[in-house]
Amino acid sequence: MPVRIGAAVAGLVGALALTACSGSDSDSSASPSRTTSAAATASAGSESATTSADVLQGSWITTSGGKIVALVVTGKSAGLFETGGAVCSGTAGEEAGMRMIHLSCTDGNKNRATGMVDSVNKSGMKVTWSGKTGEETYTKAEGGKLPSGLPTAGLGQ
Numbered sequence: 001m002p003v004r005i006g007a008a009v010a011g012l013v014g015a016l017a018l019t020a021c022s023g024s025d026s027d028s029s030a031s032p033s034r035t036t037s038a039a040a041t042a043s044a045g046s047e048s049a050t051t052s053a054d055v056l057q058g059s060w061i062t063t064s065g066g067k068i069v070a071l072v073v074t075g076k077s078a079g080l081f082e083t084g085g086a087v088c089s090g091t092a093g094e095e096a097g098m099r100m101i102h103l104s105c106t107d108g109n110k111n112r113a114t115g116m117v118d119s120v121n122k123s124g125m126k127v128t129w130s131g132k133t134g135e136e137t138y139t140k141a142e143g144g145k146l147p148s149g150l151p152t153a154g155l156g157q
Contacts, residue, residue: 060138
């Protein structure tokens, strides 16, 4: 069963990464800059010193209430998917010296509408959401793989 869950999460992370990069057809000028931004982000990740915004980049995974939550940050865009639940999109970046995430969910859910990044490094991120969710700790997913040590008890039941 854990293999199926890992495969599902890897697929979700990949889909979210693609979704986070897609733009509306009405703004054709956005596509080249997003492509350039993604390439710049990839090369910036290989440097030892990264800016505040660069450290948020990537796919982040946690579990909440027996569900997998994937948060993907690409450039200044953010997307969140909760299995069997919320699908959200918005922005992530620095505001007034703080790292913030602002999301709008398709179902109107406001549990993760605004999040303040309390801490972040290359392997983990702690976010405090202003809604009912509160504090969550995410693990970075590399290459579309489920991070090791992710609690999976109760998933898929």
